[in-house]
Amino acid sequence: MRIGITCYPTYGGSGAVATELGLELARRGHDVHFIAYASPFRLRGVVERVTFHEVAAIDYPLFEQSPHALALAVKQHEVAQRERLDLLHVHYAIPFATTAWLAKQMMANERDLKVVTTLHGTDITLVGQDPSYFTITKFSIERSDRVTAVSQYLREETYRAFGCAGCDVVVIPNFISTADYYPPPEGARRHRLAPADHKILVHVSNFRPVKRVADVIRVFAGVRRVLPATLVMVGDGPERDSAQAEVDRLGLAQDVRFFGKVEDVGEILRGADLFLLPSQSESFGLAALEAMACAVPVVASRVGGLPEVVTEGETGYLAAVGAVDEMIERSVALLRDATVHARMRRAAAQRARAFASDQVVPQYEQVYESVLRD
Numbered sequence: 135m136r137i138g139i140t141c142y143p144t145y146g147g148s149g150a151v152a153t154e155l156g157l158e159l160a161r162r163g164h165d166v167h168f169i170a171y172a173s174p175f176r177l178r179g180v181v182e183r184v185t186f187h188e189v190a191a192i193d194y195p196l197f198e199q200s201p202h203a204l205a206l207a208v209k210q211h212e213v214a215q216r217e218r219l220d221l222l223h224v225h226y227a228i229p230f231a232t233t234a235w236l237a238k239q240m241m242a243n244e245r246d247l248k249v250v251t252t253l254h255g256t257d258i259t260l261v262g263q264d265p266s267y268f269t270i271t272k273f274s275i276e277r278s279d280r281v282t283a284v285s286q287y288l289r290e291e292t293y294r295a296f297g298c299a300g301c302d303v304v305v306i307p308n309f310i311s312t313a314d315y316y317p318p319p320e321g322a323r324r325h326r327l328a329p330a331d332h333k334i335l336v337h338v339s340n341f342r343p344v345k346r347v348a349d350v351i352r353v354f355a356g357v358r359r360v361l362p363a364t365l366v367m368v369g370d371g372p373e374r375d376s377a378q379a380e381v382d383r384l385g386l387a388q389d390v391r392f393f394g395k396v397e398d399v400g401e402i403l404r405g406a407d408l409f410l411l412p413s414q415s416e417s418f419g420l421a422a423l424e425a426m427a428c429a430v431p432v433v434a435s436r437v438g439g440l441p442e443v444v445t446e447g448e449t450g451y452l453a454a455v456g457a458v459d460e461m462i463e464r465s466v467a468l469l470r471d472a473t474v475h476a477r478m479r480r481a482a483a484q485r486a487r488a489f490a491s492d493q494v495v496p497q498y499e500q501v502y503e504s505v506l507r508d
Contacts, residue, residue, distance in 0.1 A: 135502055136165045138213055140206070140234065141225040143174040147420040148254035151284070151308050152225040153177050158311070158495045160184045167217055169210055171202060187213050203229040210237035214247050220506060221248035227257040228267055231274035248505045251278040253303070255417030258292050272296045280505045282306045282498075284418040285439030304501060307442070308420045309494035310427045310486060317429035317483045318404040327391070327405050328364030333469045335363060336406040336430070338399055338421045341371025349412040349458055351380045351390070353433070356462030358389060361469055365390045366406070368399060403428035407475070408465055411435070414455055419443045426450075427486035431478040433465050449482040
């Protein structure tokens with residue numbers, strides 16, 4: 135198949151999954167064309183059967199803001215026509231499902247270009263429900279030839295918020311590459327992230343308000359009061375400065391490390407003892423899954439799709455949003471009990487294997503084959 139993929143190329147779950155999907159599809163013999171305003175952050179080097187097409191922005195004084203969506207629709211149409219694409223797979227409803235529909239209409243007299251839309255979260259729970267975008271979001275979802283969602287929670291939220299008459303939203307979970315995310319070898323030395331006697335806690339995100347990074351710091355502060363520990367913060371975003379200010383306020387600067395954006399997150403996770411994800415909302419929780427694949431138990435919020443990933447009491451613990459004291463209690467108890475911790479590490483790695491790329495990517499191929507048969 136010849137597949138066009140459009141996603142946000144920046145640091146974040148939807149772009150990561152879309153890029154890994156494209157790379158895996160190429161390994162499986164498909165021709166993949168990424169169409170975006172920048173090369174996806176996980177697309178590194180030259181990859182056989184993978185081509186990147188950049189959407190150029192126009193600099194014209196009349197436009198206070200460049201009409202990127204229209205330029206994207208034109209590029210999607212251009213690539214689909216030149217490369218004889220079978221379908222466009224867009225990740226995130228706004229504006230990508232809309233631009234794909236426009237590209238499809240521009241080809242209507244030539245052939246039926248199929249559009250598959252994958253919903254990832256805030257395109258449904260936040261942006262799409264804003265009055266400025268609600269109608270076009272609903273329209274674009276309903277005009278897609280197939281719609282998938284990354285969790286059962288997000289599927290139900292899509293129906294609740296938009297109705298989406300005639301849509302059969304298929305749940306295909308996010309996945310991980312077992313080549314990048316895997317448990318540390320038996321007897322392997324811990325990554326040099328902290329002193330030898332410290333427990334290592336890790337948080338990975340794009341530091342948006344929904345991630346509640348201040349709660350990460352507060353949970354760590356509670357753990358640090360009773361155990362020698364180091365917190366590693368991976369990622370960057372608008373809440374990073376406030377997180378660093380909270381670290382300074384609590385006098386934790388010597389035990390908290392901010393790494394910023396990291397290319398090989400798996401290497402850090404394999405040195406961790408516990409992963410913290412106290413988010414306000416998570417449609418799936420890809421960061422938690424990546425940690426589990428590296429045999430790291432998770433303490434997280436009981437929201438959205440996280441209960442579909444983290445098995446309570448087996449691969450980690452879930453608490454109400456903002457329940458910092460409970461998260462501290464759970465974290466300390468787990469880190470103090472070597473037997474329970476070892477059991478959860480094994481269970482986390484085993485659970486994550488159900489979300490390996492070789493289990494999930496064929497589900498997307500089945501969707502493609504189904505839509506092309508139509």
